[in-house]
Amino acid sequence: MREITRRKFIATATLATGFALAVQPISAAVITTDTKGLTAGAVKIPVKDGEIPAYRAVPATGENFPIVLVIQEIFGVHEHIQDITRRFAKLGYLAIAPELFVRQGDVSKLSNIDEIRSVVAKVPDAQVLSDLDATVDWAVKSAKGNANKLGITGFCWGGRITWLYAAHNPKVKAGVAWYGRLVGDATKLQPQYPIDIASKLTVPVLGLYGGQDTGISLDTVEQMRDRLKSSSSKSEIIVYPDAPHAFFADYRPSYREKEAKEGWQRLLAWFKENGVQ
Template identity: 80%
Template sequence: MTKEFTRRKFIATATLATGFALAVQPISAKTITTDAKGLIVGAVKIPVADGELPAYRAQPATGSNFPIVLVIQEIFGVHEHIQDVCRRFAKLGYVAIAPELFIRQGDVSKLSSIDQIRPIVAKVPDAQVMSDLDATVNWAVRSAKGNAERLGITGFCWGGRMTWLYAAHRPQVKAGVAWYGRLVGDATPVTPKHPIDIAASLKVPVLGLYGGKDTGIPLETVQQMQARLKTGQSQSEIIVYPDAPHAFFADYRPSYREREAIEGWQRLQAWFKRQGV
């Protein structure tokens, strides 16, 4: 298979998911649905080196010079929950964009098991993600009336880890909020660094929101990250909700914890506002 054919195939098959990812069924009755009244919403294409990246965009229907928020997906891709989060941001006056960052490796929205999803996600290089997010910011400025000087980022689970890493990659980011993203791990060609490795040198203020009962992210790793952040100058913070499990913000899943999710969302807004996003 030639590189050119691979590129044509990527362009032709790159589409945005509709509805919820198959692996997250059944959907909770507590799922939040944000309407699109007063907004411009829908799928867009982000030009990247090897084709076009599908993304979901939400922004106010009127105005310009909007602050930009990159919304980084969970392991399940840019499905309805992530799209709804974008609409929530747009209601607050942001242009919010969630690029589909796994699309070259596979369409995770059509897979019925997390065990099928993990091998695909494991192939996604951090460097590729950083480049795709740079391209997304460029698109937001060029095509969505975004202001790159008021740039924020937030992500969930897999996207929480990427929030820390992108804040280190692009010091022009004004603020980040990382929801229960993994902090430590082995260095590999695909994942050469982890948040713990960049904590001391981080310049961008990142707020971490973590659950004390997250079985996938040991509390001792959160404490290690807190200690490492104190040696730097980013003024980053980590809040731990003692009784919250992993994915406590995911209102479509049984892990959802309404009190912690609402408080976390309020903290996010205050953090962004304080940092000028």
């Protein structure tokens, strides 16, 4: 897939409608959250080199809302990620999911997982962290968000980013990383993995992982736990022994209702305990 040039990405960037092509057919277990009582939909976030699209959901009335950054899987900000923002908004949060691959390509239109991975591999961590900084700034200045009540959660690719952003921005009050890769080979674009920042972490991050995840070994989870012991963050990792990768993804066969619901309740309690409410 041809990479979008920086001059063109502003004009062509849009959010996905519906679910990503690569995740069809959609499971009957899919959760759909309505927009009643919410202001929800696409917005544009000013960033260093233009604008990126994002999906924002927030209560229709009020102000000074706690902020939750919702970080996408490799499939982009498609309907599942948008629905998660609405779930947060129903609970009184300003939730926002920026489209972090937009310069590299529109993964929602790709059906081949290898093509999607090729696009995602071109996304620099530095760009992602900068875009998230800009998203927080926008949430505070333009969307009635409270900078002192900032949380982040992400899934799969976004789980890794959750750990990294918590290390990058100490103003984050709490993070919840769902089955994000912890160990990997450093590259120029992705120079660090969560295990590399674990001992220096000051922000409390809750990691939620599946014991049957074939892509994230329990050995790496234990390595991460060991590194976290030397940090001041009071971070924790929970492993659901019978859960596979993507057990929260209600639109996919990997969904495990029991573990997903328990993980969601743990997330809400973690945010409350650490000042994101």
